[in-house]
Amino acid sequence: MTKLSVNINKIATLRNSRGGDVPNVVQFAKDVQEFGAEGVTIHPRPDERHIRYQDARDLKSVVYTEYNIEGNPVKSFVDLVLEVRPTQVTLVPDAEDAITSNAGWDTIKHKDFLIDVISEFQRNNIRTSIFVDPVLEQIEGAKETGTDRIELYTEDFAHQYGLGNESAIKPYADCAELANQLGLGVNAGHDLSLDNIKFFSENIPGLLEVSIGHALVAESLYLGVENVIQMYLRKLKK
Ligand SMILES: CC(=O)[C@@H](O)[C@H](O)COP(=O)(O)O
Numbered sequence: 551m552t553k554l555s556v557n558i559n560k561i562a563t564l565r566n567s568r569g570g571d572v573p574n575v576v577q578f579a580k581d582v583q584e585f586g587a588e589g590v591t592i593h594p595r596p597d598e599r600h601i602r603y604q605d606a607r608d609l610k611s612v613v614y615t616e617y618n619i620e621g622n623p624v625k626s627f628v629d630l631v632l633e634v635r636p637t638q639v640t641l642v643p644d645a646e647d648a649i650t651s652n653a654g655w656d657t658i659k660h661k662d663f664l665i666d667v668i669s670e671f672q673r674n675n676i677r678t679s680i681f682v683d684p685v686l687e688q689i690e691g692a693k694e695t696g697t698d699r700i701e702l703y704t705e706d707f708a709h710q711y712g713l714g715n716e717s718a719i720k721p722y723a724d725c726a727e728l729a730n731q732l733g734l735g736v737n738a739g740h741d742l743s744l745d746n747i748k749f750f751s752e753n754i755p756g757l758l759e760v761s762i763g764h765a766l767v768a769e770s771l772y773l774g775v776e777n778v779i780q781m782y783l784r785k786l787k788k
């Protein structure tokens with residue numbers, strides 16, 4: 551069974567656009583779990599443009615499913631994760647100015663660094679995952695870091711599948727197969743959506759978890775807007 555972890559970054563983006571507390575990120579996390587989500591993911595960035603470090607602390611007491619914090623392990627992020635102690639930390643090599651995550655780790659080049667941070671989190675009983683491109687050498691490199699899991703970076707799959715190229719699944723399936731053989735858990739995320747999630751999950755062996763945010767929030771808007779318009783119209787009827 552593949553777990554669905556809902557990434558709530560976009561809820562914080564909407565909140566921050568008005569400066570108040572609507573929508574409320576903590577309430578949203580409570581609600582998605584109530585509706586069946588099996589995890590909550592956040593990705594605080596150093597500029598705090600969506601999820602803030604304080605949100606990460608506030609969410610700790612309400613996330614009773616799996617709490618996954620993603621980010622680049624700069625010192626402030628490492629300190630935050632060690633303070634909050636989520637279920638899982640996912641390490642992502644983000645550039646500070648990146649609009650969103652746009653690459654996996656070079657697990658060979660950054661092996662020593664990854665070993666250090668991963669062992670520190672594991673000493674504190676926090677499961678680790680590292681964001682990787684679907685490249686076999688990078689999966690072998692990930693194994694060398696001691697990480698518990700990998701997260702396959704699925705942007706390319708999502709893009710290609712949207713164009714009708716089903717063969718784009720192959721490198722992901724091959725990497726998942728190798729990870730399974732090596733004893734690494736397999737997560738996946740980025741641009742997964744209602745359009746591609748069934749095909750992706752059916753073709754990836756041993757897929758433990760997907761984290762989905764951008765498309766899930768957009769789909770919630772599209773699928774909810776008719777209902778909300780009707781509710782407004784009812785209230786406006788004299
Ligand atoms: C790690 C990853 O794949 C990203 O999708 C990320 O968690 C989303 O971050 P943003 O919401 O900042 O785009």
Ligand SMILES: NCC(=O)COP(=O)(O)O
Pocket residue numbers: 557591620701738739740741742761762763764765766
């Ligand atoms: N790890 C990926 C994630 O949390 C969500 O990515 P996206 O669905 O917002 O692209």
